[in-house]
Structures are given as structure tokens and as C-alpha cells.
Amino acid sequence: MLVRLSWWPELYFKVRKILGMVEGEQSEGYLVDTQNTSVYLVDCVSLCGDTSGATEEKVQVAFTQAQQYHPCVLLLKDIEVLGRDRDRQGEDARVIATLRQLLLDRDPSLSHPVLVIGTTCKPQDVPTDVQTAFLHEVKIEAPSEEQRRSMLSMLTASLPLGKEVSLSKLARRTAGFVLGDFCALLSHSSRAACTRIQALSFPGGLSEEAERDFCTAGFPVLEEDFGVALDQLHDAHSQAVGAPKIPSVSWQDVGGLQEVKKEILDTIQLPLEHPELLSLGLCRSGLLLYGPPGTGKTLLAKAVATTCAMTFLSVKGPELINMYVGQSEENVRNVFARARAAAPCIIFFDELDSLAPSRGRSGDSGGVMDRVVSQLLAELDGLHSTREVFVIGATNRPDLLDPALLRPGRFDKLVYVGINEDRESQLQVLSAVTRKFKLDPSVNLTTILEKCPAQLTGADIYALCSDAMMCAVKRKVEWMEEGLDTESSALILTMEDFLQAAARLQPSVSEQELLRYRLIQQKFAAC
Numbered sequence: 001m002l003v004r005l006s007w008w009p010e011l012y013f014k015v016r017k018i019l020g021m022v023e024g025e026q027s028e029g030y031l032v033d034t035q036n037t038s039v040y041l042v043d044c045v046s047l048c049g050d051t052s053g054a055t056e057e058k059v060q061v062a063f064t065q066a067q068q069y070h071p072c073v074l075l076l077k078d079i080e081v082l083g084r085d086r087d088r089q090g091e092d093a094r095v096i097a098t099l100r101q102l103l104l105d106r107d108p109s110l111s112h113p114v115l116v117i118g119t120t121c122k123p124q125d126v127p128t129d130v131q132t133a134f135l136h137e138v139k140i141e142a143p144s145e146e147q148r149r150s151m152l153s154m155l156t157a158s159l160p161l162g163k164e165v166s167l168s169k170l171a172r173r174t175a176g177f178v179l180g181d182f183c184a185l186l187s188h189s190s191r192a193a194c195t196r197i198q199a200l201s202f203p204g205g206l207s208e209e210a211e212r213d214f215c216t217a218g219f220p221v222l223e224e225d226f227g228v229a230l231d232q233l234h235d236a237h238s239q240a241v242g243a244p245k246i247p248s249v250s251w252q253d254v255g256g257l258q259e260v261k262k263e264i265l266d267t268i269q270l271p272l273e274h275p276e277l278l279s280l281g282l283c284r285s286g287l288l289l290y291g292p293p294g295t296g297k298t299l300l301a302k303a304v305a306t307t308c309a310m311t312f313l314s315v316k317g318p319e320l321i322n323m324y325v326g327q328s329e330e331n332v333r334n335v336f337a338r339a340r341a342a343a344p345c346i347i348f349f350d351e352l353d354s355l356a357p358s359r360g361r362s363g364d365s366g367g368v369m370d371r372v373v374s375q376l377l378a379e380l381d382g383l384h385s386t387r388e389v390f391v392i393g394a395t396n397r398p399d400l401l402d403p404a405l406l407r408p409g410r411f412d413k414l415v416y417v418g419i420n421e422d423r424e425s426q427l428q429v430l431s432a433v434t435r436k437f438k439l440d441p442s443v444n445l446t447t448i449l450e451k452c453p454a455q456l457t458g459a460d461i462y463a464l465c466s467d468a469m470m471c472a473v474k475r476k477v478e479w480m481e482e483g484l485d486t487e488s489s490a491l492i493l494t495m496e497d498f499l500q501a502a503a504r505l506q507p508s509v510s511e512q513e514l515l516r517y518r519l520i521q522q523k524f525a526a527c
């Protein structure tokens with residue numbers, strides 16, 4: 001693939017300067033330039049032999065071959081794999097020495113040298129002797145919105161796009177995406193377009209040959225196809241250690257919790273809207289939501305991200321813990337790096353207590369958790385220089401957290417998210433959850449709540465509604481079997497569905513647990 005160097009201006013000017021091209025010229029360039037410069041691409045994995053000698057020989061051959069094409073760029077992909085022994089733990093001194101020598105020894109008689117560019121996504125794994133043999137080090141950050149737009153416009157230049165497709169909008173929705181992600185986005189969108197057209201025009205399916213002809217003829221990719229592809233990619237990403245994504249939870253989806261909403265918005269929205277306040281250096285970047293499970297902590301954080309048009313990176317504490325030495329700390333570092341790349345961003349740490357328990361008490365022999373907590377503290381302290389990344393932590397057990405986490409400048413704002421104990425707040429939640437349902441006119445939400453236990457979390461009310469929905473679905477299926485209803489008619493929930501569900505509803509937080517949470521709340525309110 002051609003890589004447009006203007007996306008990475010620093011790299012662009014260095015390459016042009018070294019290749020002897022006019023310095024400071026403003027036109028855009030490609031890695032494969034028009035001035036008779038070739039790129040000789042070598043995947044370093046293919047250079048790894050069974051023995052040090054074999055690897056050394058392959059490396060030498062690669063350099064000799066590149067020399068034949070000069071002036072050229074020798075692009076060594078994933079250079080960190082060279083100079084590692086076979087189990088990738090220790091270093092292979094022989095290969096490192098050879099590579100260093102090849103990098104440093106250039107034929108001065110050549111007017112245009114072979115320019116060696118090494119690429120890596122793990123700079124910490126590149127042996128120091130190899131790293132220091134390179135003259136320049138260019139860190140390629142995740143592309144900005146403008147660069148993403150420019151990438152999209154180049155990659156879609158030959159694609160027939162629907163009129164309503166806005167590349168600027170797509171660039172805004174793809175914070176944190178890199179070039180590879182855009183290539184995947186395009187192939188997923190084309191596939192979605194193909195599936196859509198086939199389903200519409202050829203419901204019976206196509207023969208293999210007809211399908212090939214159809215694909216060759218081309219078809220327009222619409223905004224909805226990009227939407228499908230983006231959802232697929234975001235889902236795939238979030239299977240790994242979370243990927244930033246702008247959620248679609250509105251305040252209407254959150255019932256009650258007015259006070260908590262206000263506290264969060266004051267902490268996050270105010271500094272974003274009034275950056276002049278930031279210059280005083282008094283802004284918070286961390287907020288801790290605590291309270292019983294299912295009270296809407298995650299939902300609240302998502303709603304804030306949606307309202308402030310921020311990307312949302314959700315990470316569950318245990319997901320970051322890894323058995324390999326140093327990997328857990330690196331996972332923590334990566335989360336913050338991803339968030340910075342997708343700024344403005346909210347990092348939501350769910351189950352924070354499992355990621356940052358009190359140090360010295362976690363009981364793991366290698367002190368892994370202590371190191372993770374220290375890394376997390378360092379990253380939180382570093383947030384003061386990156387103004388657009390906020391951290392929201394959520395936990396059911398704030399008493400288990402390392403106290404250093406709650407010091408000023410870190411998670412210094414604690415907000416209790418409790419269960420709904422009065423019918424008024426329960427009604428607000430029930431109205432929010434049933435907002436998108438089709439209800440029979442006989443449904444009276446207040447009467448339903450009177451039949452429910454006195455103390456309910458948001459998740460309990462959600463369970464009540466999904467149970468009522470199941471009753472309605474069962475009834476509809478029965479009616480359809482009897483020929484009394486059709487699949488296309490809307491699913492309507494009746495009062496009877498809700499009453500059946502209410503009779504079965506068990507509160508998820510017991511009286512005893514509630515008492516414990518109240519004690520915790522009192523303890524932290526007094527701090």
C-alpha cells in the first residue's frame with residue numbers, strides 16, 4: 001500500500017531530507033516517491049532463521065539486495081523481532097552486532113544512500129544497540145481528525161459512495177483508528193453493501209459466477225453500510241482491551257439520579273466548555289462512582305460521554321490483569337495511551353477495586369497488583385498535562401481501594417449511586433426503561449411499582465421490564481400459532497404482563513447488604 005507521508009509530517013520531512021530531496025517543499029509525498037526511489041519491504045519475521053548464523057545471513061542478504069536498487073528505502077517491518085533469541089526472552093548478541101554494523105556502515109561513494117527505516121509497535125522490545133544505530137526516531141501517534149479525514153478520502157477515492165456519506169462525520173466517529181483499521185472499515189463496509197443489495201435484489205441468492213460478476217460491476221457504499229461496519233469493528237475491538245467508542249445513551253435513558261448527573265457534569269462538562277478554568281490548574285480529572293451493583297453507574301458514565309460527545313473507553317479491572325511479568329502494567333499504560341489518542345475521552349474503570357486494591361495487602365506473591373496500582377497512579381498523575389482525558393471509576397467496595405487513589409488530583413470526587421428507595425425515583429427509572437416499549441393504554445406504571453418490593457435498583461427495574469417483555473413475547477407466539485396475530489404487528493406489553501413479572505421480582509440487594517453500603521457511604525462522606 002502507498003502510505004501518504006503528509007499524514008506524518010515529521011517522518012515526511014526526515015525521509016525527504018535524507019533522500020536528498022528538496023527540504024521544506026510543501027507538496028504531499030508518498031513513501032514510494034516519484035523521484036525514482038523504490039521501497040524494498042522486508043518483513044523481519046521472514047529474516048529469523050533457526051540459528052543465529054542463519055538469521056545473520058538473511059539480514060546480510062536483505063541489505064545487499066536493497067543496495068542493488070539504490071536509491072531506495074529499505075523498510076524493515078517489525079524490527080523488534082531481530083536480535084531476540086528463539087524464545088523471544090533474551091537477546092541474540094551476534095545478530096544484534098551484525099545488524100548494527102549494517103546500519104552504521106554505509107558506502108559514502110553513493111550519492112543517494114539506501115535509507116533504512118525500521119518499524120515497530122513495541123519500541124521497548126528493540127535491542128538498545130539496534131535502536132541507537134538509527135539516526136532518527138519518529139513516534140507515529142494515532143492520526144488526528146483531520147488526518148483521518150484525509151486517509152478516508154484517499155482510501156475511498158475509487159469507491160462509489162452514496163451521496164449522504166460524509167467523510168468528516170466518519171472521521172469524527174473513528175477516533176483512535178489507525179490506517180489498518182480504515183482498511184478493515186472499507187472492506188467491512190463493502191461487504192455490508194454487497195449483502196444489503198443482494199438481500200434486496202436477489203433474495204433467492206446468486207450463483208458463484210453471478211456473484212463474481214456482480215462484485216466486478218461495483219455497487220455504491222451507503223452511510224448505513226459504514227454504520228454496520230463501524231459497529232462490527234467497535235465490537236471486535238472491545239473484545240480486546242477496550243476500544244474507544246462514542247456511546248449512544250441519552251439522559252432520557254437514565255431515570256432519576258438527578259444529583260449524581262449534576263455532580264458528574266460539573267466535573268466533566270464544565271471544564272470542557274470553559275477551558276479558561278483549566279489554566280488555573282484546579283480541575284479534576286477523576287471521579288469515583290460507588291454503590292451497590294446495578295444502580296446505573298455504567299449507564300451514567302455512558303450518558304455523560306454521549307452528552308459531551310466524548311469517546312468512551314470502558315475497561316473492566318480484571319481484564320487488565322495478566323499472568324505474564326510486566327504485561328498488566330503495560331495493559332494499564334496502553335489504556336491511557338489509547339484514551340489520549342482518542343481524546344476527548346472518558347476512561348471508565350469498572351470494578352476498580354479488583355484493579356487497584358490496597359497495596360501490600362493483595363496477597364499475590366510477585367507483587368503484581370502493587371506494581372499495577374503504582375502504574376495506575378503514575379498515569380492518573382500524568383493526566384494533568386492531557387486536559388481532555390477524564391477517568392471515571394466504579395466500584396461496589398471503595399473501602400478495598402488503595403487509599404492513594406483517593407488523594408487530591410486522582411479520584412478525589414466520590415459520588416454515591418444508591419438504590420431507589422422511594423416510589424417517585426423508581427417511577428422515573430421505570431419510565432426511562434419503558435420509554436421505547438409499546439404499552440397497552442391500561443398500563444399504569446405507579447400501580448405496577450406498588451406491587452414491587454420497596455427497594456429496587458435500576459437493574460431490578462430493568463429485570464422487571466424484560467420479564468414482562470418475555471410474557472408478552474410468549475403470548476404473541478401462542479397467538480401467532482393459533483393464527484390470531486401476525487409477525488409484523490407490534491409487540492404490546494399489557495398490565496397483566498407487568499403484574500406477573502412484579503409478582504416474581506426479587507430485589508437484588510438485601511437489607512443487610514444495603515446496611516453495609518450505608519455504613520460505607522457514611523464513612524466516605526465523613527472523609
Ligand SMILES: Nc1ncnc2c1ncn2[C@@H]1O[C@H](COP(=O)(O)OP(=O)(O)OP(=O)(O)O)[C@@H](O)[C@H]1O
Nearest residue numbers: 253254255293294295296297298299429458459462
Ligand atoms: N437509573 C437508571 N435508569 C434506567 N436504567 C437503569 C438505571 N440504573 C440501572 N439501569 C438498568 O440497569 C442496567 C445495569 O446498570 P449498570 O450496568 O449501569 O449498573 P452498575 O451500577 O454499573 O452495575 P455494576 O456495579 O454491577 O457494574 C442498565 O443497563 C440499565 O438498563
